[in-house]
Amino acid sequence: MCEVTKNNLENYLPLIEKSAKQADFIAIDTEFTGLTVNDSMKYSLFDSGEDRYKKLRCSISQFTVCQIGVSAFVKQGTENRYSVRTFNFHLFPRSFGPHDPRFLIQSSSVEFLCRYNFDFQELMYKGISFLNGPQEDMIREHLSKKLLFQGLNREVDERVLQQLCSQVAEKFVTAKKGDTFIVQKTEEVQTISDYVLHNEIRNRFPSVWTSTDHMGNFVVEVVTSEKRRHLEEDSQESREQQQLLNTLLGFTRVFRILTECKKPLIGHNMLMDLMFLYDKFFQPLPRKYQDFKNSLHQLFPIIYDTKHMAFSLRKELEDKTLVESTSLQSLYSSLDSIQGKQRVLFSPDIQHGAGYDRYRKWTSHLVQCGYVFLRLAHIITLKDVRSTEAEPCSFMQYSLALKSNLNSVNMIRAAQSHIRLDAADPPSRKPELLYVKSRRIGHSLSAEQLAQWFSPYGSVDVRLMSAQRGLVATGNYRCAKDILENFKKHDQIRVCYYSVWRHSPVVRRALWTSVVVSGGICLWVLYSSSRKT
Numbered sequence: 377m378c379e380v381t382k383n384n385l386e387n388y389l390p391l392i393e394k395s396a397k398q399a400d401f402i403a404i405d406t407e408f409t410g411l412t413v414n415d416s417m418k419y420s421l422f423d424s425g426e427d428r429y430k431k432l433r434c435s436i437s438q439f440t441v442c443q444i445g446v447s448a449f450v451k452q453g454t455e456n457r458y459s460v461r462t463f464n465f466h467l468f469p470r471s472f473g474p475h476d477p478r479f480l481i482q483s484s485s486v487e488f489l490c491r492y493n494f495d496f497q498e499l500m501y502k503g504i505s506f507l508n509g510p511q512e513d514m515i516r517e518h519l520s521k522k523l524l525f526q527g528l529n530r531e532v533d534e535r536v537l538q539q540l541c542s543q544v545a546e547k548f549v550t551a552k553k554g555d556t557f558i559v560q561k562t563e564e565v566q567t568i569s570d571y572v573l574h575n576e577i578r579n580r581f582p583s584v585w586t587s588t589d590h591m592g593n594f595v596v597e598v599v600t601s602e603k604r605r606h607l608e609e610d611s612q613e614s615r616e617q618q619q620l621l622n623t624l625l626g627f628t629r630v631f632r633i634l635t636e637c638k639k640p641l642i643g644h645n646m647l648m649d650l651m652f653l654y655d656k657f658f659q660p661l662p663r664k665y666q667d668f669k670n671s672l673h674q675l676f677p678i679i680y681d682t683k684h685m686a687f688s689l690r691k692e693l694e695d696k697t698l699v700e701s702t703s704l705q706s707l708y709s710s711l712d713s714i715q716g717k718q719r720v721l722f723s724p725d726i727q728h729g730a731g732y733d734r735y736r737k738w739t740s741h742l743v744q745c746g747y748v749f750l751r752l753a754h755i756i757t758l759k760d761v762r763s764t765e766a767e768p769c770s771f772m773q774y775s776l777a778l779k780s781n782l783n784s785v786n787m788i789r790a791a792q793s794h795i796r797l798d799a800a801d802p803p804s805r806k807p808e809l810l811y812v813k814s815r816r817i818g819h820s821l822s823a824e825q826l827a828q829w830f831s832p833y834g835s836v837d838v839r840l841m842s843a844q845r846g847l848v849a850t851g852n853y854r855c856a857k858d859i860l861e862n863f864k865k866h867d868q869i870r871v872c873y874y875s876v877w878r879h880s881p882v883v884r885r886a887l888w889t890s891v892v893v894s895g896g897i898c899l900w901v902l903y904s905s906s907r908k909t
Contacts, residue, residue, distance in 0.1 A: 377462040377740065381502035385626060388463065392446075393633050395461045399448035400771045401640040401680075403746045406649045407443040407489060410482030411435065419788060421806070421837040421849035425795040426665040428787060432651050433661045440479040441467050441506075441652050442489075442499055444627065446634075447742040449726070449750075456722060456768040458750065461729045462742055465627055466495070468503025472624055473518040475511055505626035509659050515624060519617055537576055544577060544596055548584065556597040570594075571620035631657035640678040640775075642749050644704045644741075647785045647795070650679070673783065673797045680778065682707070682745055683786040684794045685752045692759070708744040711751040721766045723754045753778055789835070791849065807856040809874040810848040812838075816868065821846050826869075833858040847874060 380388050396402060412418055417431045447462040469477040489496075507515065543559045551557065561573075573594065574586045585599045585607050599607070622629065631653065634641070643649050654672055655661045662668050686693070686702040693699040698719060699710045710716050717723065726747055757777035758766050783797040792804045814821055820843040830836045830848060834855025840846040848871075850856040863871045 377464055379498075380463050380465045380504065381498070382504045382623070382626065383502060385465075385504055386622075389629065391461075392463055392630055395448035395450075395463075396446075396633050396637045396639065398450050399637075399639050400451050400458070401449050401642050401746070401749070402634065402637075403445075403447040403449065403642040403742045403749070404646070404649060404653075405445045405643065405741050405745065406441050406652055407494070408439050408485060408648070408652060409442055410439040410480050410485045411648075412482070413438050413480065419790065420839075421789055421791060421835065421851060422839055422847075423787070423790040424804075425787065425790075425792060425801040428647070428790055428795075429651075429665040429668060432648060433663075436648070436651050436655050436661060438480045439482070440469060440477070441656050442503075443467060443494070445740075445742045446630070447740075447746055449746050451724075451771055457725045457727060458746070459727055459729045460743060460746060462740060465630070466499045466503045467506055467627055468499055470505040470624060470626075472620075473515060475507075475515055475518075475624075505624050506628045506631075506657055507625050508628070508655065508657055512621070512625065512628075515621070519620070537573070540573065540594075541577065541580055544581060544584065547596070548581065548598065551598045553598055553600055556595055559594045559596055561594050571616045574616055628657045635675045638677060640680060641676045642680050642682065642745060644681065644745050644748070645683040645786050645788060646679075646681050647787065650676075650785065669795075669797050677783075677798075679783050679785065679797060680749060680781060681785045681794070682748045682752060684784045685749070685756070685778075685781050687786065687793060688781060689752060689755065704741065704744055704748065707748045707752075711748060716751070720755050720758050721763060722768045724750050724768065726750070750774075756781075789837075789851075807850050807853045810850065810856060810859060811872050811874040811879045812846045812848055813870050814844040814868065815866075815870055819868070820844065821869070829863075830855075830859050833862070845879070 378388060378391075380392075412431075413435045417435050419428070419431070423431070444465045444467060445462065446465070447460050449458045449460050451458050469479070471477065540559060540561070547557045547559075570588055574588075577584065577586050577596070582604070583598060583601075585597050585604060587595050587597070589595050635658075650672060651661060651668075654668065654675070658675065659671075662671065682704070683702050686699065686707055690699065690702065693710075698716060699707060701707075711719075726743065728743075753774040754769060757769050757773055783799075784794045785797060786794050791806055792801060795801050812821065812826060821840060823838040823840055823846065826838045826846060826848065827836060830838075830850075833850075835851030836855065836859075837849045838846055839849075848859070850859065860871055860873075863869065
């Protein structure tokens with residue numbers, strides 16, 4: 377695994393691009409500063425794909441990404457083996473000009489990161505910057521005005537810049553035309569971009585020109601007005617501006633490499649990962665759910681979610697007592713066991729590429745995700761093939777066998793099991809909603825009390841329709857059946873399957889309105905007929 381920071385991103389970028397272009401598929405994993413902005417954004421069994429998108433959009437706009445892992449998997453010629461190169465990126469949004477990002481931090485998310493020894497110091501000091509489209513446009517416009525410090529609260533930067541100017545002024549006094557000298561950049565000065573330093577020094581000293589030599593030294597040359605004009609006409613300044621933009625774009629440049637390659641993108645329970653990628657490196661998440669799906673599908677036309685793949689095979693795997701849970705760690709442990717390896721013969725092996733063997737014990741989440749994907753793809757491809765006829769498969773064979781899993785992204789605790797990025801979302805396969813009504817006149821229902829009564833039978837969510845009526849969504853059919861059976865003779869509430877025609881106040885009002893209107897029309901017709909006779 378390569379640890380990529382703001383200090384070495386430029387060096388690693390060619391290798392990252394080469395790895396992405398050579399890959400058969402790419403696995404991603406992201407870490408965030410938070411998940412939900414408030415309790416109203418919590419996941420619910422009532423959520424459709426659009427409901428969930430609206431909740432996540434509200435939260436994602438206020439949190440940020442703090443780490444992204446990218447693993448490129450490539451098949452090794454005719455060998456039944458895939459080589460993997462993994463890159464780990466610490467991210468931190470940098471301020472510049474009018475761009476001064478703000479984001480929330482959720483305590484539970486930080487505690488989760490701490491449990492896995494997340495390096496917050498690496499994040500703050502070496503985190504890679506990033507921008508989405510509108511943020512990049514704003515910075516480009518700001519740079520075009522060349523007012524890099526004006527009107528901004530940059531007290532520390534201005535003080536450091538003054539120190540640098542003092543050095544230039546001290547040496548400039550005794551220098552003559554054609555002289556060059558090096559100005560020592562202190563550790564504080566390193567925090568200011570070279571582009572800003574060059575522009576500010578050149579603006580404050582009309583008789584000098586600045587540059588950076590191959591050693592990274594800040595070089596000042598005393599020049600004539602004619603040479604200064606010639607240098608200003610040169611393209612050096614535009615190159616320096618592009619260097620600054622590249623620094624601020626940071627991981628966005630990696631994101632653009634991934635979107636240009638169009639390689640299959642793999643993740644585990646990856647809806648939130650995809651939405652963060654879209655919002656932080658491409659464009660703010662659109663208001664309309666369908667617009668997001670359409671745009672994301674154009675960016676990444678081939679996506680596989682290993683959690684959804686596991687769900688599609690869950691019954692078969694459970695029958696073989698192979699998988700008890702669809703969590704990534706559980707899937708990896710089961711599929712990597714002796715029984716798992718014997719489930720289908722000739723599953724491909726995975727090896728770290730040269731220099732990427734930091735985690736030879738396969739503890740990397742990304743490598744586990746890639747491993748689980750290949751194992752599940754192999755099982756799906758050969759599920760109707762006799763063991764005596766099994767053989768190694770190409771990635772193309774996997775792709776053809778996985779058509780039913782293509783662009784299907786898992787949804788946890790929701791009304792539907794997954795969303796489709798390239799088509800309409802599938803209908804819900806969850807149990808019908810339960811309808812709850814108080815047996816006592818004037819007795820109000822409590823959502824907390826209902827949840828407490830029903831939760832021993834399985835996963836439930838409660839939504840009150842009125843003081844005496846409510847709906848219950850259940851996680852599975854067994855749970856719904858047990859609740860109906862055990863509350864059949866309850867002395868406080870009556871429970872049955874929900875019927876729109878019988879229980880929806882809106883529909884009932886509409887029905888009664890139509891009855892009244894129809895009755896009125898009939899009476900008017902009868903009355904009119906009687907008058908004629």
